[in-house]
Amino acid sequence: MTDASYALDVSPDTALQFMLSRGDSGDSKSDGTARCILTLKHPGKTNSHLAFKVKTTQPRRYLVRPNQGIIAPGSSENITILLVEKDKQMLLQSFDRLGQSALDHSKDKFLVQSCTVDEAFATNYNAKKKELALIAGDSQEASKIGKTLSESLTGIWNAQSGVDTPIFNKKLQVKHMVASGAGGSSGTRGTTPKPSLDSMSPDQMFAEITSLRRKYDELVTFSVNLTAERDILNNALEQTKRDLNRAVAIGKENSSATAPGQAITASKSGFGFFTFLVIVIVAALFFLIGVKAKHLDVVDFLFDVPVLGDVLRAEL
Numbered sequence: 001m002t003d004a005s006y007a008l009d010v011s012p013d014t015a016l017q018f019m020l021s022r023g024d025s026g027d028s029k030s031d032g033t034a035r036c037i038l039t040l041k042h043p044g045k046t047n048s049h050l051a052f053k054v055k056t057t058q059p060r061r062y063l064v065r066p067n068q069g070i071i072a073p074g075s076s077e078n079i080t081i082l083l084v085e086k087d088k089q090m091l092l093q094s095f096d097r098l099g100q101s102a103l104d105h106s107k108d109k110f111l112v113q114s115c116t117v118d119e120a121f122a123t124n125y126n127a128k129k130k131e132l133a134l135i136a137g138d139s140q141e142a143s144k145i146g147k148t149l150s151e152s153l154t155g156i157w158n159a160q161s162g163v164d165t166p167i168f169n170k171k172l173q174v175k176h177m178v179a180s181g182a183g184g185s186s187g188t189r190g191t192t193p194k195p196s197l198d199s200m201s202p203d204q205m206f207a208e209i210t211s212l213r214r215k216y217d218e219l220v221t222f223s224v225n226l227t228a229e230r231d232i233l234n235n236a237l238e239q240t241k242r243d244l245n246r247a248v249a250i251g252k253e254n255s256s257a258t259a260p261g262q263a264i265t266a267s268k269s270g271f272g273f274f275t276f277l278v279i280v281i282v283a284a285l286f287f288l289i290g291v292k293a294k295h296l297d298v299v300d301f302l303f304d305v306p307v308l309g310d311v312l313r314a315e316l
Contacts, residue, residue, distance in 0.1 A: 004168060015174065017177060020091055020179065033085070038079040038081060040079060051070050051117045057109045061083065061084055065080050068153045068157075096215070103177070106173075110171070110172040110174065131145060132149070
């Protein structure tokens, strides 16, 4: 606890504990709402009024009334914090599945801030607050004054953020506990020993069987959901593999796109060379045949061929 004059005494000091119970808890004084009372006390270390503000990391889960205000020296203010019913049921369902361990690691937190305020502002605020109490029957006028008070306090905190004014900050953890015997057959785990089957009445046995059946159905549903999620993940993995293989194949096709053209060019080049080689060989063959025939005097008949004979005689 700090000794600063602008700091409030906060109780509880470290954690806010919410007791979760079901509607059939059997307590006539309780409506089943999970609530916690936070007490803020002016320690009297300064004659100035202290403005306070209560924040939470889960503003949709908790209702804080009032969440801001002004406390006179030596006075105190009780802050009521309610857990929203929907979130309470979610926590109870987690408790039914996993026990208290599901509630032991809550990340919800609260922050209590306080600072000194000007006396003129505090006097005007208290006057408006008394006026609000006197006209509580006039809802329209009361709403107007309440809105004015809220806006004035908000303006105080906005103004403090722009000047070098010391602000007290107190962080509080949140703990969720399940009331002993809450929910009858749903109950809490490990809080109340269950009677043996021999000592159970027929109604108790029926309630126990119903509870086991419900838990079994929840387990089956949970298993089915896990199986469905596994199948979805497997299908997604197979699709990813197919897409990867398709991308690799496209990449290979792109890298070898010029190969057919190169093959055609090489084929044409080889065909042209082969044709030229054949022509040379045939020409050489006919040349040799001609030379051989000349030496054997077997080409004299060519001189008798029209036109060709004239050409040969002219050359000779």
